Amino acid sequence: MTIGGFAGNVLYVDLTHGKIRREPLDPALAEKFIGGFGLTVKLAYDTIKPGTDALSPDNPIILGTGALVGTNLPSTSRVYAITKLPTSNTIGWCGAGGVTFGCLFKNAGYDHMVIEGRSHRPVYLDINDDRVEIRDAGSLWGKGVDDTSEALWEEFGRPKGIMTIGQAGENLVPFSMAFIDRIATLGRGGLGAVMGSKNLKAIIVTGTNGIRVSDRKGYKKLSKAFFQTIREYRYLKEWQELGLVNSFPMIPKDTYMRMKKRRIACISCPIGCKDVIRIPDGEFKGLVKCSSSVINLYTPVIYGFKDYRESIKCMATIDQYGLDMFEFFGVMGFAKALGDEGVIAGDLMEPEILMDSLQSMETWAGKISKREGLGHVLAGGFKGILEEFGEEAEKYAPALIKGMHPYAGPGSALPWDLFGTMELGQVLDPRGPHVGSGGSPTYFAKRPLEVFPRHLRRMGVPEEAIERILPGLNSPGQEQEIMVGRLLRYSHTWFTTLGSLGICARAAINRFYNASLCAQFYETVTGIKTDLPELRKRVDRVWTLLRMANVREGLDRTDETPPEKWFGDHGFKDYASEKLLTREDSEQMIGDYYEEWGWDRKTGIPTQDILRELDL
Amino acid sequence: MGNYNIHVATERCTGCLRCELACSDLYTKVFNPSVAMIRVTVSDADWDISFTDECNDCGVCVDHCFYDALEKSEKEQEK
Numbered sequence: 001m002t003i004g005g006f007a008g009n010v011l012y013v014d015l016t017h018g019k020i021r022r023e024p025l026d027p028a029l030a031e032k033f034i035g036g037f038g039l040t041v042k043l044a045y046d047t048i049k050p051g052t053d054a055l056s057p058d059n060p061i062i063l064g065t066g067a068l069v070g071t072n073l074p075s076t077s078r079v080y081a082i083t084k085l086p087t088s089n090t091i092g093w094c095g096a097g098g099v100t101f102g103c104l105f106k107n108a109g110y111d112h113m114v115i116e117g118r119s120h121r122p123v124y125l126d127i128n129d130d131r132v133e134i135r136d137a138g139s140l141w142g143k144g145v146d147d148t149s150e151a152l153w154e155e156f157g158r159p160k161g162i163m164t165i166g167q168a169g170e171n172l173v174p175f176s177m178a179f180i181d182r183i184a185t186l187g188r189g190g191l192g193a194v195m196g197s198k199n200l201k202a203i204i205v206t207g208t209n210g211i212r213v214s215d216r217k218g219y220k221k222l223s224k225a226f227f228q229t230i231r232e233y234r235y236l237k238e239w240q241e242l243g244l245v246n247s248f249p250m251i252p253k254d255t256y257m258r259m260k261k262r263r264i265a266c267i268s269c270p271i272g273c274k275d276v277i278r279i280p281d282g283e284f285k286g287l288v289k290c291s292s293s294v295i296n297l298y299t300p301v302i303y304g305f306k307d308y309r310e311s312i313k314c315m316a317t318i319d320q321y322g323l324d325m326f327e328f329f330g331v332m333g334f335a336k337a338l339g340d341e342g343v344i345a346g347d348l349m350e351p352e353i354l355m356d357s358l359q360s361m362e363t364w365a366g367k368i369s370k371r372e373g374l375g376h377v378l379a380g381g382f383k384g385i386l387e388e389f390g391e392e393a394e395k396y397a398p399a400l401i402k403g404m405h406p407y408a409g410p411g412s413a414l415p416w417d418l419f420g421t422m423e424l425g426q427v428l429d430p431r432g433p434h435v436g437s438g439g440s441p442t443y444f445a446k447r448p449l450e451v452f453p454r455h456l457r458r459m460g461v462p463e464e465a466i467e468r469i470l471p472g473l474n475s476p477g478q479e480q481e482i483m484v485g486r487l488l489r490y491s492h493t494w495f496t497t498l499g500s501l502g503i504c505a506r507a508a509i510n511r512f513y514n515a516s517l518c519a520q521f522y523e524t525v526t527g528i529k530t531d532l533p534e535l536r537k538r539v540d541r542v543w544t545l546l547r548m549a550n551v552r553e554g555l556d557r558t559d560e561t562p563p564e565k566w567f568g569d570h571g572f573k574d575y576a577s578e579k580l581l582t583r584e585d586s587e588q589m590i591g592d593y594y595e596e597w598g599w600d601r602k603t604g605i606p607t608q609d610i611l612r613e614l615d616l
Numbered sequence: 617m618g619n620y621n622i623h624v625a626t627e628r629c630t631g632c633l634r635c636e637l638a639c640s641d642l643y644t645k646v647f648n649p650s651v652a653m654i655r656v657t658v659s660d661a662d663w664d665i666s667f668t669d670e671c672n673d674c675g676v677c678v679d680h681c682f683y684d685a686l687e688k689s690e691k692e693q694e695k
Contacts, residue, residue, distance in 0.1 A: 070647055072638060072647060236682075271682075
């Protein structure tokens, strides 16, 4: 392979037969699907047989990193995993800041990995350049995420990128996650359970091959100017100092500064957003906790915890088990309601479910992760609970989308009430309710619509689409509105662009990138001729293929129905007018979204014309 | 040897390894942290920054640090 940026190989691991092989990456395929998220989608489409059970050996896990990962372009560290997810039962993506994992995986010589089959015993995968071994994980099985990571680093030293699961993944809890370097999460949807079903406890990786840039001169010129732009950003130091506390002021800054021990950045990132904190006082004084953000450590506070130190301790336990915190608290709230209403017998509720109690929440996290007592039923998630307790339980269920609890919106952890792209995106991302792919200027509440075009151009939205998204913008006197469904199409485009190159999508860093620059960086690094229209086409091909993978699974519009709890007096409001959102409004947006993609407006199935146009 | 003394403020380091990437790129024309002459040894809460014997104090690592964990000052001219 002569193109730059790419490591040049796909690693195939067959856990059933203990076989490992590497195949050269097909340059034509890399070009057609960009790399990273894009090529991971393609490999998933080709590898996952329609109708495969998520937890069967036939369900492969496909990992991927982008062509820019391993260079020093800012925040190019992303790692993606695509598989059939057990919670949503869709083919969905999980993505994480790669910390060291993505870069070291590339340096080991691989852009992607396809993990197939099921080992007959617990194992972990040890990747060290060409030497790839399946090793016995008997001594790691039963350990939590932190303990597993520590044990592996202690045995093998650093640098080693580590991806691992906790006890929840081992026991096939469908809302279990995989963690990277014990900090970043490949979360929501149940990747942890898929790894657990394969008896795959962890993957460790290191490499020494290096990543070559195709056009060094062009790269130097482009990147030098880009670095300077970031250096001159007037809020750079503030972001470096405070991370996400800067945009989520739920944590008093003085409290944060007292517990802050260190910021952690993924490789190449100038605005590291991950935290190491140390509880400064109280019963848990001295407890050190790493997290993808200190904000996450405050999640139990949202659900009723009064003491932030207990909240951090609770999250340390939940992360050790490898549970998805939003789904865990959603399930616990549902179980408590069923207990209060007598649907679940009182003698099963031991200990009593108290949403604001550390002792109660830690105990239930353990019972779920180890499937003990009622924990076994709760470990089935909302679907498992509804199957167990039937119609009687249904009326107490929270809002659900694709079997999961949306974490933004009325009645959810993040009680955002304006209906922007991230909120609608919870319905229309194939993986289920996740806001990660739905970024746009609506991320910030009540932004004046006049500022939208500049941001949309940055995201690569064509001019004619901007007119469709903001129909009243150039018409004085006309009511200002924003077509959220049409805009979400381009949120997904922008997410796919960034993900396929390996760039982080967090607002703090993606603000420096624009779609044209992405095309330039991609061309300079890889040597593959790429202008903005061509990049757009490849991106459209990727997201449409992900749609097709799920259409093939039977996904249809009924799976993308906004929950009833989103409407009414305490429901979502329209982003621009702030009028209460109606179901009809949301249906219109969903139709707009499909149409903007060139998919059938009623069914959401890509049309033959668009498939031909995208060469799919 | 290069012209700089390199000063390290480990407490500001985030482990982004931009220094290792820059060093390896300058001297080997590939981004490859494993051959960098600056070494950031990361653990969860504490880590260390050191230099290999081959480091010539060129200061490229400093130029690429966004966190002020590395600073450089010109060496005094030998008389």
